[in-house]
Amino acid sequence: MAEAPKSTYSSDLLIIGSGFAGTFAALEARKNGLSVIMVDKGVVGWSGMSPWASDSRPFDAEIYDRDEWHLNLAMNTEYVNDRVWLDIFMDESLDIFYELQAMGAHETKPFERGTRVFRSELEAAGVAFVERTMVTSLLKDDDGRVAGAVGFTYDDSREASKAVVLNAGAVVLCTGAGSYKSPGFPIWGQTFDGDAMAYEAGATIVGKEFHDTHPTFAFAPAAAYEGWKWAQEVKGAYVMVGPPNKLEGGLTLGNALNVYQNGVDRRLGVGPGGEPPPVPGAPPPGAEERERNRKYLGKGYLRTPGLHLDMGGPPEAPSEEGDGEKLGHRVGGATAGMGVHKSEGILSSDYSCAADGVEGLYAAGDALGSMLCGSLYPGRGFSSYGSAIQGRRAARSAVNFVKSNPPPKVRSEKIEAAVRNMWAPRENAEGYSPEWLTVTLQNTMTPFHVLYIKERRRLDGALASIEFLRKHCVPRMIARDGHELRMAHEVKNMLLNAEMKLRAGLYREESRGTHFREDFPVRNDKDWFCWVTVQQKGGEMNMGKQMLPEKWKPSSSNSYRENYPRVFPGEDEYLRNQRFSI
Amino acid sequence: MPIDRIHGCIGCENCVKACPTDVIRMDPASNQAFIAYQQDCQICHLCRLSCPVDAITLTPGKAMLPTTSWG
Ligand SMILES: Cc1cc2nc3c(=O)[nH]c(=O)nc-3n(C[C@H](O)[C@H](O)[C@H](O)COP(=O)(O)OP(=O)(O)OC[C@H]3O[C@@H](n4cnc5c(N)ncnc54)[C@H](O)[C@@H]3O)c2cc1C
Ligand code: SF4
Ligand code: SF4
Numbered sequence: 001m002a003e004a005p006k007s008t009y010s011s012d013l014l015i016i017g018s019g020f021a022g023t024f025a026a027l028e029a030r031k032n033g034l035s036v037i038m039v040d041k042g043v044v045g046w047s048g049m050s051p052w053a054s055d056s057r058p059f060d061a062e063i064y065d066r067d068e069w070h071l072n073l074a075m076n077t078e079y080v081n082d083r084v085w086l087d088i089f090m091d092e093s094l095d096i097f098y099e100l101q102a103m104g105a106h107e108t109k110p111f112e113r114g115t116r117v118f119r120s121e122l123e124a125a126g127v128a129f130v131e132r133t134m135v136t137s138l139l140k141d142d143d144g145r146v147a148g149a150v151g152f153t154y155d156d157s158r159e160a161s162k163a164v165v166l167n168a169g170a171v172v173l174c175t176g177a178g179s180y181k182s183p184g185f186p187i188w189g190q191t192f193d194g195d196a197m198a199y200e201a202g203a204t205i206v207g208k209e210f211h212d213t214h215p216t217f218a219f220a221p222a223a224a225y226e227g228w229k230w231a232q233e234v235k236g237a238y239v240m241v242g243p244p245n246k247l248e249g250g251l252t253l254g255n256a257l258n259v260y261q262n263g264v265d266r267r268l269g270v271g272p273g274g275e276p277p278p279v280p281g282a283p284p285p286g287a288e289e290r291e292r293n294r295k296y297l298g299k300g301y302l303r304t305p306g307l308h309l310d311m312g313g314p315p316e317a318p319s320e321e322g323d324g325e326k327l328g329h330r331v332g333g334a335t336a337g338m339g340v341h342k343s344e345g346i347l348s349s350d351y352s353c354a355a356d357g358v359e360g361l362y363a364a365g366d367a368l369g370s371m372l373c374g375s376l377y378p379g380r381g382f383s384s385y386g387s388a389i390q391g392r393r394a395a396r397s398a399v400n401f402v403k404s405n406p407p408p409k410v411r412s413e414k415i416e417a418a419v420r421n422m423w424a425p426r427e428n429a430e431g432y433s434p435e436w437l438t439v440t441l442q443n444t445m446t447p448f449h450v451l452y453i454k455e456r457r458r459l460d461g462a463l464a465s466i467e468f469l470r471k472h473c474v475p476r477m478i479a480r481d482g483h484e485l486r487m488a489h490e491v492k493n494m495l496l497n498a499e500m501k502l503r504a505g506l507y508r509e510e511s512r513g514t515h516f517r518e519d520f521p522v523r524n525d526k527d528w529f530c531w532v533t534v535q536q537k538g539g540e541m542n543m544g545k546q547m548l549p550e551k552w553k554p555s556s557s558n559s560y561r562e563n564y565p566r567v568f569p570g571e572d573e574y575l576r577n578q579r580f581s582i
Numbered sequence: 583m584p585i586d587r588i589h590g591c592i593g594c595e596n597c598v599k600a601c602p603t604d605v606i607r608m609d610p611a612s613n614q615a616f617i618a619y620q621q622d623c624q625i626c627h628l629c630r631l632s633c634p635v636d637a638i639t640l641t642p643g644k645a646m647l648p649t650t651s652w653g
Contacts, residue, residue, distance in 0.1 A: 042599075042601075042602050043599040043600070046599055046600045046602070046628065046632075047602050048602075051628065111628060111631055131599075132599075154604060155598075155604070155607065157607040157608055157609070157610060157618075158608070158610050181624070185624075186602070186624055186626035186628075187624075188602065188603045188622070188624040189602030189603055220642040220643055222584065222624075222625050222642070222643065223625055223642035223643075224624050224625045224626050224627075225625055225626055225627035225640075225642075226642060229627075232627075232631070326642075327642070432652070435621070436650070436652065439649050440649070443649055483604050483618070483619050483622075486604065487622075
């Protein structure tokens with residue numbers, strides 16, 4: 001093939017992704033005088049999960065009790081949440097609230113916030129945009145320092161796709177999360193690309209054994225917008241009133257356990273929903289919580305005019321008549337493949353947002369494995385503000401790094417090799433289409449008895465398939481145009497994530513939060529009070545444990561059931577048999 | 583069906599920019615938006631919400647791609 005066209009850019013700092021994390025990172029870096037390029041697969045302001053976030057839960061020391069937040073969050077997320085990140089969240093979330101207010105972000109609908117507010121703030125600050133460009137790999141200098149990235153423009157309707165080379169003094173990955181493009185959640189633009197690029201560069205990844213469990217609708221499972229229009233059609237900031245709950249309100253494994261125990265309704269093609277039928281005469285779900293939270297009203301930042309105050313309880317669902325009837329009841333699995341918000345991703349053990357073991361590389365937001373939310377998302381309100389806080393923090397660390405190191409230099413042979421690799425699927429005349437690979441990945445990974453209800457032999461079986469797809473099919477992918485080339489890189493990254501998820505699921509021989517093993521249906525604090533890490537060593541995927549501080553463990557003066565009130569299927573029986581003491 | 587129809591486009595390109603999954607492209611000849619990769623539509627409605635003349639029609643259902651042994 002003739003040499004493809006190429007554009008080259010240089011900046012002090014390269015930020016990949018333009019959601020809450022990327023925006024706050026870029027603004028902070030500009031404030032500190034660095035030149036910043038923001039590159040995005042989509043268009044700044046539109047792309048990522050950020051156009052969907054509505055609820056926030058800033059911590060205000062004037063009205064809330066820090067210890068109560070710690071206690072509740074630890075219990076809800078089953079103690080493997082990072083308490084230092086929670087302190088950082090509590091220290092900084094109110095600043096973010098007021099900063100967003102000053103920008104005017106509280107006066108838009110969620111999907112308009114990016115285009116009307118973030119984009120103009122970034123433009124005014126002098127951030128340069130490189131858009132509709134999918135980044136595929138990081139560049140390193142000869143000392144192993146990350147020094148930029150390469151990508152390509154996929155829209156070839158008016159001109160041929162071109163390679164994009166981005167040289168920079170450091171890189172911040174704000175690439176968001178991912179899923180297996182499962183029906184019912186607007187996240188198909190993110191495919192764990194940040195994890196994949198960082199993993200290839202030698203970073204450590206965490207949180208892959210845990211799951212997000214957002215639901216969709218039984219009769220129209222792909223209708224992603226319908227579940228969120230209640231927020232998208234209303235202007236203004238939603239704020240959760242009260243501290244996070246100890247037990248209720250979390251995105252638990254309930255839906256999947258329900259299907260496991262009660263079966264799949266074949267008429268619907270999907271399982272029963274996670275919400276129990278209403279009990280006649282009983283108060284509506286969340287009534288107690290809403291009552292409890294009344295005491296915070298009119299205090300602290302909750303006095304801010306124009307806020308939509310969310311008193312707690314289950315999120316608003318479509319009404320029974322109208323949409324509710326057409327769309328059917330809620331069923332799980334809308335986000336198959338996605339981990340827990342703020343938990344899965346690139347590990348930064350020292351809280352600086354610098355990727356462990358890779359110089360010049362930083363991560364923030366959904367791309368960072370901060371474990372803020374441990375093994376399950378403890379109710380709404382942490383994710384978008386968490387991304388903003390981490391974005392700003394990553395930029396501060398990166399600014400220091402760039403200012404104290406001379407600009408790196410990447411040899412041109414390295415750039416050429418990265419570009420060749422990127423174009424490879426275009427060179428294959430025959431092979432596997434990325435579309436087929438995507439469907440095959442979905443069929444392998446998303447059945448409930450593989451992804452959510454785990455057992456060693458089933459995980460091994462799926463792993464054998466995924467390994468085959470990665471080793472045999474990925475190098476033989478074909479891409480006939482720019483769109484297919486993007487799909488090819490996306491499915492490559494989703495398959496890598498699938499292998500991580502299966503291996504992490506196999507490795508953690510206990511159950512906790514959203515990680516359930518039929519063959520180990522019990523929490524085991526003795527051996528598994530840790531995060532499971534994934535790292536590439538000598539071309540192999542290596543699993544490891546990062547043990548957590550003793551003082552984060554649940555109280556030894558409580559009974560097991562007091563510390564872990566949620567019961568896994570088979571757990572009580574397992575405990576009675578006392579196969580080991582916990 | 584996901585994104586179904588674009589009718590009455592005035593060529594502003596908003597929907598092309600808004601679509602997170604590159605479903606919509608501009609036709610250089612007519613300078614109108616067209617549905618190029620319908621199978622990748624995630625039914626998020628961002629295109630419709632961005633359109634100044636309400637030219638885009640969506641439906642909530644989605645035909646699943648058939649799984650074949652290879653292809
Ligand atoms: C339906 C829905 C409802 C939600 N509700 C809430 C809520 O009420 N409250 C809350 O706090 N949070 C909520 N969230 C979560 C919240 O939106 C996210 O956690 C947050 O927006 C993540 O921000 P981010 O900047 O880390 O990543 P994102 O906003 O996802 O941004 C990632 C960016 O990286 C870009 N990118 C990815 N890969 C590449 C690549 N290879 N090359 C170039 N660019 C790339 C993407 O295009 C995107 O712009 C919700 C999410 C969804 C989807
Ligand atoms: S609904 Fe969403 S995914 Fe589908 S074409 Fe519109 S913007 Fe793209
Ligand atoms: S947003 Fe509407 S008017 Fe603009 S290009 Fe798309 S369809 Fe045409």
